[in-house]
Amino acid sequence: MSEQAAQPRFPTESGCPDGFQYMHPAYIKNYGQWAYHDRPRPGVLHHVSKTGDEVWTVRVGTQRQLGPYEINLLCDIIDKYADGYVRFTIRSNMEISVTDEKKVAPLVKAFEDAGYPVGGTGNSVTMISHTQGWLHCDIPGTDASGVVKSLMDELYDEFVNEQMPNRVHITTSCCQINCGGQGDIAINVQHTKPPKINHDLVANVCERPSVVARCPVAAIRPAMVNGKPSLEVDEKKCICCGACFPPCPPMQINDPDHSKLAIWVGGKHSNARSKPMFHKLVAAGVPNNPPRWPEAAEIVKKILRVYKEDAQNWERVGDWVERIGWPRFFELTELPFTKFHIDNWTGARNSLNASTHIRF
Amino acid sequence: MSEQAAQPRFPTESGCPDGFQYMHPAYIKNYGQWAYHDRPRPGVLHHVSKTGDEVWTVRVGTQRQLGPYEINLLCDIIDKYADGYVRFTIRSNMEISVTDEKKVAPLVKAFEDAGYPVGGTGNSVTMISHTQGWLHCDIPGTDASGVVKSLMDELYDEFVNEQMPNRVHITTSCCQINCGGQGDIAINVQHTKPPKINHDLVANVCERPSVVARCPVAAIRPAMVNGKPSLEVDEKKCICCGACFPPCPPMQINDPDHSKLAIWVGGKHSNARSKPMFHKLVAAGVPNNPPRWPEAAEIVKKILRVYKEDAQNWERVGDWVERIGWPRFFELTELPFTKFHIDNWTGARNSLNASTHIRF
Amino acid sequence: MAQQTPKNPEKHCTYVPTEKKSTKPYHNTPMLDELEKGPWPSFVHGLKRLAADNNMMVDLMGQLEHSYKTRLGYWKGGTVSVFGYGGGIIPRFTELMDSNKKPIFPESKEFHTLRVQPPAGNHYTTGMLRQLSNSWNKYGSGLIAFHGQTGNIMFIGTTTEKTQHFFDEINEYGWDLGGAGPCVRTAMSCVGAARCEQSCANEQKIHRLLVNNFVDDMHRPALPYKFKFKVSGCPNDCMNSIQRSDFAVIGTWRDDMKVDQKEVKAFVAKKGRKYVVDSVIGKCPTNALSLNDDDTLSVDNRNCVRCMHCLNVMNKALSPGDDKGVTILIGGKRTLKIGDTMGTVIVPFMKLETEEDYEKLQEMAANVIDFWAENALEHERCGETIDRIGLVNFLEGIEVDVDPNMITNPRVSSYVRTDTWDEEAEKWKERKAAG
Amino acid sequence: MAQQTPKNPEKHCTYVPTEKKSTKPYHNTPMLDELEKGPWPSFVHGLKRLAADNNMMVDLMGQLEHSYKTRLGYWKGGTVSVFGYGGGIIPRFTELMDSNKKPIFPESKEFHTLRVQPPAGNHYTTGMLRQLSNSWNKYGSGLIAFHGQTGNIMFIGTTTEKTQHFFDEINEYGWDLGGAGPCVRTAMSCVGAARCEQSCANEQKIHRLLVNNFVDDMHRPALPYKFKFKVSGCPNDCMNSIQRSDFAVIGTWRDDMKVDQKEVKAFVAKKGRKYVVDSVIGKCPTNALSLNDDDTLSVDNRNCVRCMHCLNVMNKALSPGDDKGVTILIGGKRTLKIGDTMGTVIVPFMKLETEEDYEKLQEMAANVIDFWAENALEHERCGETIDRIGLVNFLEGIEVDVDPNMITNPRVSSYVRTDTWDEEAEKWKERKAAG
């Protein structure tokens, strides 16, 4: 044994596994044959194939981080009420397909009885895409799972119903690097103070030139601090992005009080109607307030309320704001407009109003 | 006398004269009272006031540079057939107003008999806005009056008729600085070789630091050339804009062969429909070919032909291309698309297609 | 196409006198002669008429022909001004010298241009045109450009000495020089209220108020660089002010546009519903229009961005509202150094009714010029300054509050320092509360 | 709102066993306990179930609660890998030490994550899910994330030693590590052809072809920085590929869309003309749609930009055409250093039918990675390289011809050197001639 163990095993570089091994037979049979779909109820998709085959897919919200208990709990349900096949969406929702319509209602009920919400389809607020946070990341300014859990509790009804003008994709990120990406609404960390440098450690821990190179505004200079080679930050230049922290942990960017949350609106990836758009800053200085981040939740809910009331069918949040104009957005949401909303990064000139197009 | 002459006279700093002194009485009476207008024929505007007053305005094309002969010739006509009042438009057209409709036809005829075209209104190709060129400027790569005259000869019919989808505003400029400004179609100089420096003169003629500061790509360095303080240009960096030439004439940018013309399309100042737009490069390397610049004229006419055929009512050239897409523009005009069309200046990222929006 | 032979050649733009007053023989101008052909009035006929009159223009044509042949220009600048002023003249000296450094075209070796400010709106009586022309005949080449692209009357071609005499003469009867060099430049305003139903402003008053408030800054160039005002009575912006001026004043209105439903119906009846839908409704940038089944028009004024299109097309039926004012955009210019810039909305709406209102406008202009003059680099236009220091710093410099109408969208970049978010948010709330 | 009490508490996401297998006493976690409330399934119940099972998770909860209290994270990185590989693991070591530098939460002082590639499309059998879960129970914390934002299955929390054992076990039954560090990363593809009528591509094949061609570049990080592939079957881009991948492959079609007029009429009948006009016709970005009086639909396919909107809304009536293929965009990424970038169209349309077609795709990917690897600065994403050297130089580097579909508009800046215009124009003409 120990001998064997001593023998290192060479990996089989099999790469990305073939999905067909685990795919629902109806998917395989109708691969590339699908004709259309509809949604008999929130959380259920009904796809019809050119072959005449049909599948009903139940979408179930999860907490993304699963342990053996819930994996078995969910698999038991899938084995008992469905066909033993499941896929995950990009938003950590499970999708369980059945070929027999009669199976849908019991399946839905089984999940709901086990406390798992069925929804997230169509014009609902689907599961928030989240990141690692304090649970695992080495640079987080806040948590991820906790923020998502708090928000999804607040948005539960919007997940299990389809009452929004169009689908709403919310993202969160636990640092400014933003692994969560762009979203209709994005809640991201926004630092407000330059890094506090632990000069004793820099020399040993950091490759100084590459840290210097990492700064988007060239605010970092190599320097000798009390005899040791270290780094110093021009605090006038520094925009507190935290980019120097991952390559150099002694550049402490995180601060319990000064690492705030910012809320961004109107990110869009799809090419539907408008081209893809980046999200835009609407609120910053939001307290990073565990365990439930109520201030952030309030703003998100306010924005969703206004969007729900004012947007037209099929307008994503970004489409809607483009139509009514940003001044109206701030008016309706009663969010303050500040100098921080005016972009000053490369190409910012394109974001200035160079016309008399004004809504009065 | 001579004594007096010796006495310098102090200027009266009267500034911009009061227009009301020279204004047509009907303009004064109805100032701010106008209700609407129409165009009984190309080159004639008919404005109606809330007071019930009406004026007919005849728009006449001129060569902009006028001498006593034509000033008197035109004034005689205006005195005889109109009311003795005239104004000039921003495009060097004359506008002569009368309050009696019966006067319009004779007035028009008088101008036409004297060889002055009546037109330039509404959806016509109006007078090209031109600049100084070889006649007077100190930095021109080509002439202005000659280019305009040649083009207007070609576009004469489009001036005296209203057959375009919307008004067409053409501009020309005799160097890359482009005093003519943006246009639906703009014909500008585009240099293709870095300046040849006359090192003997630099020291005496040029304030070297301000020349260095003028270069948009920081390609100019102070240098000693055969013992004299001069300037040198990094020809890899230089984009041949000619900006260093006005402050430092020894930096000869103009070249009979390498100073070419470029044609730009889709500039728009008005806020009608779309916001104001800059014009975009469509053709370069066009020979600077006096006295009639036929190659440039060909391209301009081709673009106008396609615009006339393909655009919808009220679409300016820029609006039209935005609707059909640039790939289609190059297809229809058969102008070559090259790497030079891809912008690489600050903010150019915004001009890249970051979507799957493609017309096949 | 060729110009048909005129009925009355003596009274025709192609006329060139056979009689020659000028003493110097004509130069051969084969290339320029080509430009006598064609239907458009030819500047060459004009030049020839002047050459028949004076030697300066004989030689000018010689140099111009030479430029056509060699495809090069031969003028250089210099310094010429009238007594008491530092600018307003564009001096030109010939560079074409023979082997012994003597001008090849001596009669036009000096060929300066005076930039003279026209009346706001470019209005003239024939009498005044003749008078100006006569003065220029006395002291200059006789050639006048109506007008330069910045709006000046350009009196093209005279000597240093005669420059002063000409200025003295026309200054006596009410004309003043415009700008050249790093100074406030001659302004432009559209015909506007004088003859345009779209006008939402008193262009005459705004134009003269702004520019005549800075005569000193115009006549004695001492600014970082040129500064241009342009005034358009409505968003059609016939003066190209957003892209071609540092300080653009554009008329607009705040209340609902006026709709004469009777005229709407008449228009629909005349043009047909399809035309109205395709050319009006469908071309509104914000879909703020809809054509009702009874051929009347509904306007969503809340989403109308005052683009003017529908008012342009349905000119008789639609008009601007009553609550008129202006939008001010700052920083437009051409390419140099950083690439073209357009003006940015700095004042979304300013009422211009009372004298106090107009004073506010004057103050705004003065603040902008002062801040820019103090903070700009040499040869830096206002738009370049804004681009370099950022709009926010510029606004703080001229003491204007931020407003969402200044931008098309809020920042997409997270690279910003928001330490003082709460204070800034407070300011906004206070302003809202104040209303 | 509160979670209603479950009928069967033993089979409910809120269940926490009373029986405790783990030997170490629980830490107080008042803040985390707050997150047990509310209707959404709580990760805290999950953590507590695991804490009941093993000591590592007892201490993990201790450290996490401490983070909640102090609002700071306490993990640092390091280097851990499995034999033969250089990446795929995110090592974590606790930073919380007591006065004598001993870990305050020793049981979870090592808490590494393995990134394991899921099958394309994230398809599983319950059997396989249970098997993976069992393996992880043996060697790790038991906690698995389905899935990370780049698409990996993340097996969260184990020690350096057990990392190898776990990998060996799952690698035996067909699972391999994904990417971490400067390497080709795990790819993502949408459900697509497997269950979506909009799919214009074989996402399964494209996904695996691309990423499995670079296993070496994935497992032995040696690139300037991360490189991500994402595959979406249509322009709805359910994989966010344009903004979140360096190399986005998106299905589209070249011929006319398919219109089932019978279904169009049915849709109009069901929804009403007004809905169709407002929600479909009026929302087409290029006005390429019109609803005929007989309730059929006309499509101007020449101006349709394949945005998908009308196909999304009138799902049963409208479908993509037959001449399917993909558009490739390169250079999307998040904010670091130059601000967010989106991918740029590099290949407007690529047919993917024959094996040769797929090889071309592979070559394209290889060329891009080679050129980027050779020319990028350290820690520079492909999009940053393009931004730094300019699109044109990038295209020349990967030997792709310029195409007007790569831009939204030609240059507005005159700052360009066009010496070789004629040659470049020739190239275009030749390509056009060649067709």
Ligand code: SRM
């Ligand atoms: C399952 C999933 C793909 C996957 O393999 O994981 C998926 C599946 C479908 N998407 Fe998606 N989308 C999925 C993530 C996305 C994303 C990415 C994301 O969520 O982060 C986007 C881009 C979001 C953005 O633009 O920011 C996305 C943009 C769309 C759109 C375009 C919506 C729009 O109008 O902009 C459609 C079209 C539509 O809504 O009919 C669409 C449509 C669909 C359809 C209806 C396609 C079809 O006919 O089957 C699928 C059912 C969705 C539903 O909820 O009704 N899907 N879809 C993803 C489910 C995520 C979830 O659990 O909520």
Ligand code: SRM
């Ligand atoms: C785990 C994950 C978040 C999650 O919980 O889902 C994640 C976690 C980290 N990301 Fe990320 N990123 C994750 C998806 C993303 C995405 C989304 C995507 O891939 O679609 C992005 C945006 C897209 C992109 O690639 O730009 C993303 C953009 C970043 C960046 C910024 C890159 C940039 O060029 O701007 C960094 C910083 C860096 O790479 O230096 C980063 C760095 C990190 C690091 C390695 C932090 C660090 O530098 O030490 C995080 C490790 C956390 C941990 O302890 O596990 N992560 N990261 C995601 C990867 C899981 C997986 O493999 O499936």
Ligand code: SRM
């Ligand atoms: C006389 C003049 C103003 C002046 O004081 O000099 C003027 C006068 C009028 N303009 Fe203008 N525009 C004049 C230069 C301009 C310019 C500037 C230029 O030509 O360089 C523009 C901006 C051009 C651009 O966008 O690049 C301009 C953009 C417009 C527009 C917007 C057109 C559009 O759809 O984009 C209108 C509206 C319209 O066409 O009904 C307009 C409309 C008008 C109207 C109809 C206003 C009115 O109701 O009286 C005037 C009669 C014009 C006609 O030809 O029918 N005028 N107009 C200028 C005549 C120039 C000429 O001789 O041709």
Ligand code: SRM
């Ligand atoms: C005369 C005129 C062209 C014409 O024939 O109409 C003209 C002629 C010259 N312009 Fe201009 N510009 C003229 C209107 C413009 C305009 C149009 C406008 O004002 O609306 C522009 C674009 C708008 C703007 O201001 O940017 C313009 C942008 C320039 C520039 C580029 C400025 C920039 O920041 O990019 C220069 C170069 C400079 O100033 O250094 C320039 C420089 C010049 C100089 C002084 C060349 C030089 O630097 O030595 C030219 C003198 C020619 C001469 O011998 O008379 N001229 N110039 C126009 C002034 C006549 C007048 O006063 O009415």
Ligand code: SF4
């Ligand atoms: S967003 Fe930041 S903190 Fe959160 S996982 Fe990504 S890198 Fe870590």
Ligand code: SF4
């Ligand atoms: S926080 Fe960002 S801006 Fe500040 S020094 Fe670090 S990298 Fe530079």
Ligand code: SF4
């Ligand atoms: S465009 Fe250039 S050459 Fe022509 S007048 Fe203006 S500055 Fe002189």
Ligand code: SF4
């Ligand atoms: S031509 Fe332009 S780019 Fe070249 S040196 Fe002169 S100013 Fe610089």
Ligand code: SF4
């Ligand atoms: S800018 Fe407006 S007001 Fe002035 S002339 Fe043009 S249309 Fe009339």
Ligand code: SF4
């Ligand atoms: S003015 Fe322009 S924006 Fe306003 S309604 Fe008319 S077309 Fe629409």
Ligand code: SF4
């Ligand atoms: S990207 Fe297109 S093909 Fe893929 S799942 Fe989404 S809608 Fe279907």
Ligand code: SF4
């Ligand atoms: S797919 Fe998009 S662009 Fe094409 S017709 Fe439909 S809505 Fe219009």
